[in-house]
Each structure stands twice: as structure tokens, then as C-alpha cells.
Amino acid sequence: MIDFELSPEEKTTIEAAHKFAEEFMRPISRYYDEHEHEEPEEFIQKSMGLRSQGGVFGLGVAAALRVEEYCWGDAGLMLAMPGPGLGGAAVFASGTREQIERFLKRYGEDKPCWGAMAMTEPHCGSDTAAINTTAVREDNEWVINGEKIFVTAGKRAMEKSNGLTVVWATVDKTAGRAGMKPFVVEAGTPGVKVEKQEKKLGIRASDTVTLVFDNCRIPFDNILGSPEVRKVDKTDTSGFKKAMATFDATRPIIAAMAIGVARAALDFVKETLEKEGVKIRYGLPRQKLTALERDVMEMESQYKAAKMLMLRAVWMMSQFQPNNLESSMAKVKAGLAATRITQKAVEILGPLGYSRKYLVEKWMRDAKINDIFEGTGQINMLVVARRILDFTREQLK
């Protein structure tokens, strides 16, 4: 039955997330935007307490809606919250049962711990199949060499905690996608170095670093999934596909992040207008609306559209339905909607929007990342287009 009612438990955890966002994120939001590489220690400790409520990550409807609330609070701080993150999602999607247990156990312990995922390299981002990082087997080990950039939570995962990074590397460059495999590199492994910490437009509380792998040796069974790669079958891209399926789980979560930031801006605009006595007259015909009312309605409907697509994508996942198309749809829409909504908010609020006295300008900077990472808007549009056309990547480049 089509239903939009949340269960009482869902409502409770979402309300708790909202309260947390209001009490512990908003008040420090500006500070950590302006003190970019400073560690929000106290905040991190506070977020450890959230694990009993289902934690920061998770893949159901309630988890996505909690992410929305946290990002309503502050998207950068949300990404700084301890947890398995994108690395954990990759382990979960591609790991064996033993690996999941071995690698993810640490996230249930009392010390804050992060996870990261490293795909992007200096010369390639969208074109993931072009990565140069290599993994070579030597006896009972893999030797990893290469450079990864823009690794979210890379520093926290590798230097500040006993975390891990899932690194994508090729075991056979000539095999293209079939040769690409995910490897788990744990914190403290010799041969991996955290370099350059990026200075960014937004989400500044989230650390974004370069990881350099210099003859980094990891145990043989740190390759996620089947280790049977002695001979690479060039036509077998199932491993790659399976790992790409991680995105089906994470893209709706990125959509939820975007939606949270968008709602922050939308709420602020509506509150400000209300204070000034401006009411949005919803039932009015178009011709009679003021330009301002139209703008707000446009923003609100964009928000709704994105949210509905996001909810559908996570709901499908929770029902174990394939959601590749739907999660890319949600990601494209939410990335764009959040970008537009926050930009419009800055415009509408005039000097209040542009001033750093308020958070709107920050939200506009924060929102933009959702249209870029986990597949840019264009890349997700490509996924959608290939799906609806039933085209291969050769048929639609």
C-alpha cells in the first residue's frame, strides 16, 4: 500500500537527530567553517553517543532521514562524525562475511573510528576505469602503489583512528574494468601516507586528503570479495559491477545529504519571510502570486521532488529491490535541487544571504559538493540515460 507515514520509532529517531543537529551542530557550524582543519573533538565525542540510536550511517529509510537532519545541521560536521562511511559501505557491499566481521567490528567499539574510500586519482575522477594505482601480488601479500586524491575522511581514518580505507587498484591494467579490485588498507599500515589536506569551498569540517601508497603491503585476504584473481578474465567485470553497486546504496544517502542542506536554506528563508510578515499563499493561481512567492514555491517543490525520489530509492533498497536507476535519479535531482535552492536562498535574502553573519552563504557552498562527489550530476545523468535507453557505455559515451 502506498504510504507516507513514518513509524513511531522512525519518527523518534528522526526527531532525536534533529535535536542533535540543532543543539550540537548549528552552534559550531560557523566556527568549523572558518577554522578549516581544526578537529571538532568535543563534537566527535558527542556523536559517539548517537550510535545507540542507529548511528550516523545505515541504509534504511530512517537512516536516510537521519542523514537529512544531520545535514540540515551541518553537512561538513556530519561527514566528520565517526563511522564506517563510504569505506564501510564498500566492505559491506563486496566483502565476504568474514571480512565484514573483521573490518567493521571496530566501528562498534568505544573509540571514534572512521572509514574512507579512495578511487579518484589526480588524472581521473569520473573515468574510474582509468585509475593507475596498482596492486601486485607477492606471496601472501598485495603491494599497492599509487596516489589517491580527494579522499573523504582519509586523515581521520588513517591517522586519527584505527580506521581503514578501501582503495581501488588494478591488478592488470590491460584488463580494464575487470582488473579493478577493492583492497582494504588499515590505519597504521607501513607505506601509506596522508599528504595534502585540501582547502575547500564548503564542507570544511570534512577532511579531504591525498593518500600516497608507496610499496604498501597488505595481507592477501584484504582484497574484498573473491581473491581468485590470479588470472584476470577480461570479460568478467562482475567484481567491478558489484562494487559499483555500492553506489546504489550510497547515492541515495548523498541525495539525503543534499536534501538536508537544501531544507536548512528553505527553512531559513521561510522563517525570515514570516518574521517580515510575508506569507506564502499556496492556493493562489500563478498569475496572482508575487515573484517571491513563486520563487519559494519553486524551491519547495524542488525540495519535495528530490525528497520523494530519495525516499523511493532508499525504500527500494530496504525492500531488496534493484535500485540502480532510481538511486542515480535521486542523486542527480537532489544534487541539482540543493544547488539551486541554496543559491536562490542567497539571492532572496539579499544582504542577509550573502553575509557570513548567517549560515545561508555557507549552505550554498556546502550544497555544491553533492552535485560533484559520488558521481557528478553528469555521470549520474549518464547512468540514468543508459538505463532508460537500455544502452551500453559504448552506445552512449
Add this chain to the structure above:
Amino acid sequence: MISFSPTEEQQMIVNMVKQFATDEMRKVYRECDENGEIPQKVIETAWGLGLVSSCIPESYGGAGGERSVLTGVLIAEELAWGDLSMAMHVLCPSLFVLPILEMGTEQQKKKYLPLFCGAKFTAATAALVEPKFNFDPNALSTTASKNGDSYVLNGEKCFVPLAAESEAILVYAAEDGQTQGFIVDKGTPGLEIKEREKNMGIKALATYELALKDCRVPRENRLGGDKGCDFNRLLNCSRVALAAMAVGVAKASYEYARDYAKTRVAFGEPIASRQAIAFMLAETAIEIDATRLMVWEAAWMLDKKMEATREASLVKFYADDMVMTATDRGVQILGGHGYVREHPVELWFRNGRGFATFDGMAMV
């Protein structure tokens, strides 16, 4: 619990309507648009599906099915996918039936509902839109004033579907500045049904202008009697119906353009292999889905009897733009071929443009 699955029963109804749309509407819609007429057979077949009468209680001769706005929007989308003119035609009696069913007095229900439980299509309609650019359903120019035991209606209406053949018309008018509904039976003195309108789109749907000149109806013809009606809810039920129809029209255009783009070759490969085309299609697919889900949410709220003016208005607003963009792209993707009437995309484009104007012309 959040869920996006229709019930089995809803799915059955949707399949049935889709079948009808494919087998009947899609066979004749172009011809209908050209000559402005819908074959009686199609109308009767639709009537036989019980789309209007199913929710009329058994005590009034109906099937006694549950009244569900959600089921209604699912049906409306499929019908409009088949053809918008026909969809509006076959659902037109609902414009009269649903307000009476939900808000009518016992006497009104007894008198009118049984008329729509017969084997043959029975027309009835509602008159809301007025011929002026800044028409506002909550500030109507048509007036109703109480005069002894009757109401006197004065004003002009347009876009009244099937007015000429309707047994009764629900005329919306301002009574002391508030919109109320008044049942005007066929042939009531002072009700003048003018010539059939000529519109850019929905050409197969017969719509009319009306003039009400001191048109007197008995006091008991006021919708809901002394209590009046919840006009806002009626508007919302209409908004979601129209938004669902917009989704149907957009989907028709999108599917056609998508299939065309896969076969039309330019510069050595299908035009769909170029991002400029593929991305237009992808974006349209996304917007269609988003709008549909927003329609569902608003409809769900209406079924729960929640105040849904915000949601219904937002989705109508969104759908009006979405369908225009979607159908415009339909034409664009076919290029010059989209501009000629051999292909249906220009028809959907003309129909799509109407949604921003349509108000109260469909209801679920």
C-alpha cells in the same frame, strides 16, 4: 511505514485502465483530435470499467467501492497517457459526482447519484473557470445571491466540459465572497450554454462557455445545503487529478521520443547516443517520476483527510511546468518531424500547455 507499492487491487485497476488506454484510446486519439469527436464506443467502454460509479454506495445504486483519491490519481495518469481529451471526457461526470458524494446533502445524493449508476455514460459536469486572465477560484466573478427560497446566479464560465449534454452542472459561484457550489439542472431558465469552444489542445473534448443570467435554483441545490462545501478540498482533489494527468501526458511524449531517438540515425549513430539528446530524455524521466511521487503523497494526504493545500498546490505548480518542458522536448527530439502532425508529439505539446490553465476540469 513508508511504501511505494500500490495495493494488488490498485495494480489490477491500473493494468485494466492501461489496457483500455492502449487498446482503445491509442487507436483513435489522433483522429479524434483532428475531427473533434470521440467515438461513442470508447466512451461506453470506459464507462463500463466503472471508473465513475464504483465509489457510489450501494444504497444509491453504485458498486459501493472505497472512495480513494490515490486510486483516482493512478487511474487518471493512465487515462491521460492514453489521451487527455478522452481522459477528461470519461472522467467528466466525476466533477459532479464526487462533490455530491463527499459533501452533498442526503437529498442531493438520493436525487443525483443514482443517475450515474446506469449502464450508459451519463454526462454531468462542473463550471469553475471564468474567461479572464486573472481567474481565481477563490475570488470568483460569478455570484450567487440568496433570494427567498432560491439562489440567483449571475456570471460567465468557460472551459466547461460536456456542458451541452450534461444532466446537471455544478456551478461554482461567490456567495458573500466565498466560493460555493450550486447544482443547476439541464434546461434551467437563465442558463445559457454557448457554442463549443475552440482550443489549442484537448480538441476532442467538447468544452463550452456558459452564461448565467439571473439563473434561479432552489435553495436545496446549494452543494452541502446550509453547511455548504469544503471548496478547498475539492480544489485539492482537482489539483492532484490534473497533476496526475500531466504526468500521463508527459510520459506519453517521453516514451515516444525515447523510442524515436534510439532509431533515428544522424552522423552515423542513433541520436540517443549523443548526450544532448540522451540527457534531455534522462532528465524528463527523472522529472516524471518525481512529479508522480509528489502526486501520490498529496493524494495520500487527501485520503487521510489531512489539510493538503500546500502539497496539492505545489505539485500542481510543479506538474504544470514539468509537462510543458517534457512535451516541448518531445517535439525537439523529433526535430522537424516533431512539428508535423504525422507524429503525435505536437499533440501532446498542445495538450501539455493547457495544464497551467486547466483548473477544476478533472477530479479524483
